[in-house]
Amino acid sequence: MHEHDVIVVGAGGAGLRAAIAAQEEGADVAIVSKLHPVRSHTGAAEGGINAALREGDSWQDHAYDTMKGSDYLGDAPAIETLAQDSPEEVIQLEHWGMAFSREEDGRVSQRPFGGLSFPRTTYAGAETGHQLLHTMYEQLVKRGIEVYDEWYVLDLAVSDEPEPEDRSCHGVVGYDIQSGTIEGFRARDGVILATGGLGQVYDHTTNAVANTGDGVAMAYRAGVPIEDMEFIQFHPTTLPSTGVLITEGVRGEGGILYNEEGERFMFEYGYANNDGELASRDVVSRAELTEVNEGRGIEDEYVHLDMRHLGEERIVDRLENIIHLSEDFEGVDPLEEPMPVKPGQHYAMGGIETDENGETCVSGLYAAGECACASVHGSNRLGGNALPELIVFGARAGHHAAGRDMKEAEIPTGKRGDWEAGDVDTPVEPGDVPGTGAGDAVADGGAAASDLDPDELVQRATERTQVRIESLLDNEDGRNHAEIRSEVQESMTQHVNVFREKEGLKQALRDIREAREKYAEVGVADQSRTFNTDLLHTIETRNIIDLAEAITLGALAREEFRGAHWRKEHQERDDENWLKHTLLSWNGGSPELWFKPVILEGEDKRYEPKIRSY
Amino acid sequence: MSTQLPEQVDDESSADEVEPQPEAQERRLQKKRDRAAEQERQRQAEEAEKALDDEDTYHLKVFRYDPEIAGKKEPRFDDFHVPFEKGMTVLDALMYARDTYDSSLTFRHSCRQAICGSDAMFVNGSQRLCCKTQLSDLEEPVRIEPLPHAEVVKDLVVDMEHFYDQMEAVEPYFQTNDLPDGELEEQRQSRENREKVKMSTRCIWCGACMSSCNIAAGDNQYLGPAALNKAYRFTMDEREGEEMKQQRLEILEQEHGVWRCQTQFSCTEVCPKDIPLTEHIQELKREAVKNNLKFW
Numbered sequence: 001m002h003e004h005d006v007i008v009v010g011a012g013g014a015g016l017r018a019a020i021a022a023q024e025e026g027a028d029v030a031i032v033s034k035l036h037p038v039r040s041h042t043g044a045a046e047g048g049i050n051a052a053l054r055e056g057d058s059w060q061d062h063a064y065d066t067m068k069g070s071d072y073l074g075d076a077p078a079i080e081t082l083a084q085d086s087p088e089e090v091i092q093l094e095h096w097g098m099a100f101s102r103e104e105d106g107r108v109s110q111r112p113f114g115g116l117s118f119p120r121t122t123y124a125g126a127e128t129g130h131q132l133l134h135t136m137y138e139q140l141v142k143r144g145i146e147v148y149d150e151w152y153v154l155d156l157a158v159s160d161e162p163e164p165e166d167r168s169c170h171g172v173v174g175y176d177i178q179s180g181t182i183e184g185f186r187a188r189d190g191v192i193l194a195t196g197g198l199g200q201v202y203d204h205t206t207n208a209v210a211n212t213g214d215g216v217a218m219a220y221r222a223g224v225p226i227e228d229m230e231f232i233q234f235h236p237t238t239l240p241s242t243g244v245l246i247t248e249g250v251r252g253e254g255g256i257l258y259n260e261e262g263e264r265f266m267f268e269y270g271y272a273n274n275d276g277e278l279a280s281r282d283v284v285s286r287a288e289l290t291e292v293n294e295g296r297g298i299e300d301e302y303v304h305l306d307m308r309h310l311g312e313e314r315i316v317d318r319l320e321n322i323i324h325l326s327e328d329f330e331g332v333d334p335l336e337e338p339m340p341v342k343p344g345q346h347y348a349m350g351g352i353e354t355d356e357n358g359e360t361c362v363s364g365l366y367a368a369g370e371c372a373c374a375s376v377h378g379s380n381r382l383g384g385n386a387l388p389e390l391i392v393f394g395a396r397a398g399h400h401a402a403g404r405d406m407k408e409a410e411i412p413t414g415k416r417g418d419w420e421a422g423d424v425d426t427p428v429e430p431g432d433v434p435g436t437g438a439g440d441a442v443a444d445g446g447a448a449a450s451d452l453d454p455d456e457l458v459q460r461a462t463e464r465t466q467v468r469i470e471s472l473l474d475n476e477d478g479r480n481h482a483e484i485r486s487e488v489q490e491s492m493t494q495h496v497n498v499f500r501e502k503e504g505l506k507q508a509l510r511d512i513r514e515a516r517e518k519y520a521e522v523g524v525a526d527q528s529r530t531f532n533t534d535l536l537h538t539i540e541t542r543n544i545i546d547l548a549e550a551i552t553l554g555a556l557a558r559e560e561f562r563g564a565h566w567r568k569e570h571q572e573r574d575d576e577n578w579l580k581h582t583l584l585s586w587n588g589g590s591p592e593l594w595f596k597p598v599i600l601e602g603e604d605k606r607y608e609p610k611i612r613s614y
Numbered sequence: 615m616s617t618q619l620p621e622q623v624d625d626e627s628s629a630d631e632v633e634p635q636p637e638a639q640e641r642r643l644q645k646k647r648d649r650a651a652e653q654e655r656q657r658q659a660e661e662a663e664k665a666l667d668d669e670d671t672y673h674l675k676v677f678r679y680d681p682e683i684a685g686k687k688e689p690r691f692d693d694f695h696v697p698f699e700k701g702m703t704v705l706d707a708l709m710y711a712r713d714t715y716d717s718s719l720t721f722r723h724s725c726r727q728a729i730c731g732s733d734a735m736f737v738n739g740s741q742r743l744c745c746k747t748q749l750s751d752l753e754e755p756v757r758i759e760p761l762p763h764a765e766v767v768k769d770l771v772v773d774m775e776h777f778y779d780q781m782e783a784v785e786p787y788f789q790t791n792d793l794p795d796g797e798l799e800e801q802r803q804s805r806e807n808r809e810k811v812k813m814s815t816r817c818i819w820c821g822a823c824m825s826s827c828n829i830a831a832g833d834n835q836y837l838g839p840a841a842l843n844k845a846y847r848f849t850m851d852e853r854e855g856e857e858m859k860q861q862r863l864e865i866l867e868q869e870h871g872v873w874r875c876q877t878q879f880s881c882t883e884v885c886p887k888d889i890p891l892t893e894h895i896q897e898l899k900r901e902a903v904k905n906n907l908k909f910w
């Protein structure tokens with residue numbers, strides 16, 4: 001068994017920042033990551049990182065824009081923390097040597113981004129994430145922080161008290177991809193999940209193949225509530241053939257969207273008369289799909305994004321890698337032709353419920369980054385707000401896990417504050433994989449295991465995982481995960497996409513149920529212990545099924561239209577009934593849905609919901 | 615090619631003009647032309663069919679090896695025929711082969727957009743990122759092998775430890791004693807200086823350059839192009855200051871440092887991020903020389 005004070009799962013922006021912070025507090029910290037840190041998906045972020053750095057801007061304005069962008073579903077304590085901490089964190093990155101783009105006077109450049117009232121998106125060309133990830137990894141090397149790379153975390157060691165709020169987390173179970181050994185990792189002070197996005201739930205996504213939402217699914221099965229899962233951001237400008245992202249920076253610099261008739265539809269059809277192309281992502285995504293659905297799309301599939309008029313010099317200076325992406329992955333030279341674009345899954349606004357210190361309701365378990373939901377983005381994330389979230393909440397989780405005294409959190413977690421039970425009318429009984437009982441829920445809230453000491457808990461989780469892996473490998477002739485995975489992805493793309501309606505959502509639930517039944521027969525053909533990706537993808541597929549279900553259940557429950565969540569039957573934002581978060585927890589193997597109110601009370605003001613118009 | 619037959623017909627027709635009975639001649643000629651046209655139609659149809667076939671499937675020859683499984687321990691090549699769609703990359707083809715024919719086919723990949731650096735392989739004899747390589751740019755059969763000069767773990771996966779060690783040997787982190795006062799003040803950098811280091815910051819640690827380098831293949835301790843480029847990134851960053859620059863140059867001047875490079879340019883040729891590696895190494899050599907002069 002490996003032993004450390006703090007164990008960080010995942011080595012993207014959030015995980016690296018958390019590890020550095022924990023070490024700053026003097027903790028012995030280790031990162032366990034299924035990818036080598038520099039392979040993490042944070043490297044793909046393009047456009048930039050928001051922080052109020054300049055005269056004329058303020059954290060208050062950043063917070064206000066974020067709250068408005070969230071369509072009033074963000075929690076003020078989290079949003080204000082983001083806006084307050086990000087300037088310092090961004091300058092910290094600069095002091096670590098990050099190669100930001102520069103102004104004439106040598107200061108870092110900032111540019112306009114959708115939904116921002118000030119050009120506060122700091123950037124490094126169109127490769128901000130790459131620069132950020134590498135800069136932080138360099139700091140990790142400098143500090144000699146231990147990394148178990150290509151170790152896949154399969155499970156959490158969480159105690160078994162009946163109520164999740166009484167449970168505690170003592171470590172994780174890791175699987176060495178190279179050798180196939182399974183080992184326990186005991187965390188004396190805390191475990192921080194920083195496992196990133198879940199884009200692989202969909203078949204057209206900007207996310208990496210590794211983004212299978214493992215951390216969210218593991219936490220969910222351990223009884224930790226997951227929040228606002230229905231809010232999936234679709235990015236309006238992805239390349240149709242691969243899902244590769246064309247940064248919002250293109251529109252920020254003045255790129256224009258055209259339909260097949262050559263009309264600048266954002267203005268001409270009045271989708272966003274003030275902001276045009278720079279309206280929020282949800283607005284632009286819907287506008288594009290409306291054009292396509294009404295027959296004004298190109299090849300009935302996409303629209304054009306044109307940046308030729310910006311001139312070669314400006315494009316090369318600020319958006320150079322867009323030229324390469326468009327050429328390599330779509331065969332279009334954007335200096336000569338407009339780029340084809342359509343909406344694609346991009347970001348999960350929901351995730352593991354945490355407070356503004358990054359802690360979940362299970363003590364010793366933290367989450368940060370895209371897998372977490374401190375509720376910064378509410379129902380719609382503004383571009384450039386995810387990267388500051390990684391470093392702000394990564395750092396807070398790291399400091400807190402390593403023992404720094406933090407101000408008591410204002411955001412309640414678990415069933416601690418105000419909450420009300422929810423009910424969804426589903427066509428099928430959601431839940432577990434048939435035939436495997438509730439046994440694969442991590443903490444099933446029954447056993448008298450709370451008497452076990454932490455080492456024994458980790459040991460028990462390790463043994464349980466060993467049994468699970470053995471049984472997957474035993475079933476050599478079982479079904480292949482790839483088929484099940486793609487059925488779920490296709491159903492989600494068809495039914496739980498930008499536009500949603502009740503019947504479609506129900507159909508998705510039926511499809512997911514079918515996938516669960518098939519998954520009960522899944523097996524792993526590759527019998528090797530060495531680098532068995534067949535086994536890993538099989539495990540990831542289970543996570544995809546659980547998360548697809550959570551997203552769909554949330555979408556069915558929320559009977560209103562807010563942010564990225566559009567419902568055919570409910571075309572109005574309903575503040576009276578729906579200024580609340582959806583929560584799902586899987587306690588003892590079956591999902592339960594409930595709600596908690598949004599916190600609009602900020603440090604010195606209350607955010608009053610206004611109609612979001614652009 | 616397609617104009618060949620009609621031309622022949624034309625030649626013949628001009629030769630035939632001297633023949634007496636022009637009408638019979640004309641008929642015969644017409645028949646010949648018709649036959650030629652028919653042949654040409656057939657040939658074109660066959661070509662089109664072949665082209666379609668070619669476009670339909672791509673033939674991959676993929677290196678296989680598993681140290682553990684009997685029958686797979688002996689390295690071999692497996693053939694896969696993958697249906698082709700426009701825009702398909704080598705990575706797409708590998709994923710298709712794995713998901714449809716053999717789930718044990720093993721390779722690293724993640725971002726699909728040339729930024730995670732995990733799917734560098736040896737494709738038709740050169741180091742490439744599979745996700746960035748269009749199938750249609752390659753000769754068939756497409757041979758896919760693990761990166762040369764690295765230990766194979768399984769199938770197309772190689773051990774990257776040595777590469778990481780070399781990267782980390784050059785103190786690949788920003789070091790400065792000269793931070794501005796005030797927490798919210800950035801350390802200014804001129805646009806020119808950022809421009810100078812820009813290309814060097816683009817490295818995605820894919821290992822293609824190292825794998826293509828003859829010197830690195832022969833000298834296990836040679837830092838190699840990627841690590842030297844990493845060193846360039848910091849050495850040339852004006853924010854680190856002169857003192858640090860000297861210190862960095864000392865690391866680079868060591869026995870297995872910059873002087874090993876014999877400017878063969880193979881690294882520069884394969885780098886998927888177009889980093890002018892050889893040029894960067896040459897520039898470091900020049901700096902090293904200048905550096906020595908200072909002390910003499």
Ligand SMILES: Cc1cc2nc3c(=O)[nH]c(=O)nc-3n(C[C@H](O)[C@H](O)[C@H](O)COP(=O)(O)OP(=O)(O)OC[C@H]3O[C@@H](n4cnc5c(N)ncnc54)[C@H](O)[C@@H]3O)c2cc1C
Pocket residue numbers: 009010011012013014015032033034035036037039040041042043044045046047048049050128129151152153154194195196197206207208210211214215245247346347368369370371383384385386387388390
């Ligand atoms: C194409 C693209 C462009 C974007 N551009 C921007 C932008 O311009 N500005 C902005 O603010 N945001 C942007 N975003 C969003 C932002 O980049 C992401 O939300 C963010 O990088 C996620 O970081 P993370 O640290 O949470 O996760 P990741 O960087 O995805 O890291 C996840 C880590 O977890 C590890 N992991 C996962 N599962 C396991 C497991 N089971 N066991 C062990 N380890 C595991 C992985 O190995 C990886 O190291 C963009 C996103 C995409 C996809």
Ligand code: SF4
Pocket residue numbers: 816817818819820821822823824839840843884885886887888889891
């Ligand atoms: S320098 Fe180029 S080839 Fe070498 S590791 Fe970096 S990106 Fe790959």
Ligand code: FES
Pocket residue numbers: 723724725726727728729730731732733734743744745746
């Ligand atoms: S898959 Fe990431 S570089 Fe090719």
